[in-house]
Amino acid sequence: MSTCCASSRDPAQTRSGELTIALAGNPNCGKTTIFNALTGLRQKVANYPGVTVEKKTGRLKLPDGNWATVIDLPGTYSLISRSPDEMVTMEVLRGLRPRTPAPDVVIVVVDASNLQRNLYLVSQLIELGRPLLVALNMMDVAERRGIHVSPQSLGEALGVTVVAMVGHKRQGIEDLKQAIASARTAPMPDWPLPAPMRREVEILGGRLASMDAEGRSATGGAATGLYGAPAHPSYEALAERLLIGDRAGDIAPLAGQVPIAEQVRSATARLAEAGIEPMQADIEAHYRWIEKLAERASANVEELAAMGTTAPREVLGYETARGRTLSDSIDAVFMHKIWGLVVFSAIMATIFVSIFSLAAPIMDAVQAAVTWIGIKLSAGMSDGPLKSLINDGIFNGVGAVVVFVPQIALLFFFLAVLEDSGYLARAAFLMDRLLAKVGLHGKAFIPLLSSFACAIPGIMATRTIENRRDRLATILIAPFMSCSARLPVYLLLIGTLFAGAGAMAQAGIMLACYALGILAAVVTAIVFKRTFLKGAPSAFILEMPSYKVPQASQVLRHVLSNTWEFLAKAGTIIFCLSVVLWALMYYPRLPESRIEQVALEARANMPAVLRDGVMNQSNSAAASEDIDASRQAWIDEAVRGEELRHSFAGRFGRTLEPVIRPLGFDWKMGVGLVGAFAAREVFVSTMGIVYSVGGNDEDTSSLTEAMRADVYPRGDPRAGQDVWTPLVGISMLVWFVLAMQCMSTLAVVRRETAGWKWPLFMLVYMNGLAYVICLGVYQIGLLATR
């Protein structure tokens, strides 16, 4: 075979003379464990620009004392398929990713217990023509299953160094480090292609070689010759890539040239006549080669015993005569038609309860602590914009970010355990039928379930879904799940407006809110998957890895890196929006004269209990101080209410009134809705300020009374009518179920979809839907009750 010639070294490759090592391998092959063992704590997690694929790099000290950069590539089955993970892997390996140097050495991790399929990726990596090293991992699992792979035979057959490893026990790590220096390009195997295809590869390879030579002589040998050709080990390898339809970024310019495209087309047509499809023939040839290789590399027990590396099968009790593995036995229960669902429900209930209630006290404590620090810090300051900015703006903003940390950390803990143990694939398997009905993937179940606690961790959990369309559909419907922040609003509205309806009816309304959210999610998922997220129904091709015990260190790393990423990326946006929202509710300030006037009015309108309080109490000094404080609080509430009405947010609420009036809402609710943008439960405290009754989401009795007593003032078309009728309550409940009014969710969607397009779309479609449905509910309700 002819040798490489058109290659030009990637300039990034020689940067500071340091080695770049890429770690590749199938999913579930133990690659991350080896990466962690190689790099220890010297790791960095970022994102590849433009895609939401994690870029994990680490530093490794080589035995010769030099440092090397290790890139942990996403786990992939192939270099040609089209998921974002596979694209990135292929591009890094071919040196096509900007700001990521092409690797000098590729270490491919191979699961010895699943040799054939793992060797398929190896066969593709050989074609890359880069120095290669095979880490034959999970030797212990393979031994237990009675699969004996000889690293020596495999290494001889491949022509590269093969290091036997048990990653989670750190066995073979030092050998692997030592072997890096000896990594070399594997000889190109003679793929057992069908004869006609082999002929076409040779013909096309020959054409490419002569075109290259012509191109060179035409430019005096200075230019690269074959325009647009990537670095390639041989012209035949290049021809093969062209024939099998590989259109990766490096080969696309070449494939697009008219004479070459013409050659490829006629070769494909000739092969089709012979009943050969190049892509299929290529994969089959690779597997035929692999089958031979695996046979050669599988040493017999006696041979291994002679080398002293065998583990007697009899000792490992759970290897039964029929070859039933421990995983098979676990699955007999975990995947059982009845018991499987019982186990599944128990696991999901544990996760849900943990996120929903276990996290709650921690979240409250975290928020209280942050607020307390703010108050302590500003204790010495006089009232004014700076103090308010610190307390209500900055520390509230920090609180709004860190409040999510317990939930996110818990969810990622469970996700890491489920994924590392191998159960995540089983959960997707059990739930797929249900979700497939609305066009989603089985893996959407956990993100959607988590969204009932909070959409933020839920949306972050969609990362486990590979297919972009499926993932996007899941993200777009996740906020319809009634999250825990809606609960205080539901409780306030139901408690205030349906108090007479009885406990059962109240519970029914609450249930209906949750059901409406699910219904909206189902309908929108179906609509989206049939319109702009349309495509061939996404294939469900999911490996069921054997069960493993998750490693504590790996789980911890996963939790820390994801939590940190949330704080760094989504957190900054949430924080900024919190400060903006504070400014909207703080400015412009009331003139001093108006404050005095409001205070005077409040003093005059003070309820008799407060005004004459002293008369009914004992005359002790403490009691009189108490009363004074209550009077002052009454006046302060009135001023705060007036300040909010005067602020940008208050004015916005008023401006909004004509728009939201058809839904049955007045301007006060408009202000509440603006406040709810910080977090839905803030609606309750904002309404408390608007009604000048104070209160928080725990104690709403005075707010309830104020809402029930509120009637439209003179001059309003609805003068004298109740502001909060049960119909308004239903309309408001529907709004809270359907509307997108959570800036933190939008910030996370921006983060997860790498742009503002989808969060903006979400904002428009969810609020549009909520508006239309509320309009229908309220107007039809009005007609029906007239």
Added chain:
Amino acid sequence: MGYTIGMEKACDVAECNHTGPAASCSLNQLGIGCCGCVVSVGGDMDVRRRLLEMGFCNGAAVEVVRRAPMGDPIEFRLRGYHLSLRNEQARHVKITGATTR
């Protein structure tokens, strides 16, 4: 298409729901515990490529391990590992020589 219960069986495997000619049928027609060898893989380009790459080629032996509680997806064993496919993908894989293992 696919998984129907109560039709006349063509093979002698108790759980097999395969109703076509015994020589060749689709992977989704096999009953639990049945095993067959891959003849061909159909379907659109991307799915076909992925199935081939996962090892559904060269007459590989595939065994049906189980079905999900609602009948779909189906878990298979091939080349020493487990993989699940929806009915929709499994019906594109034609197999031959269905037997119990």
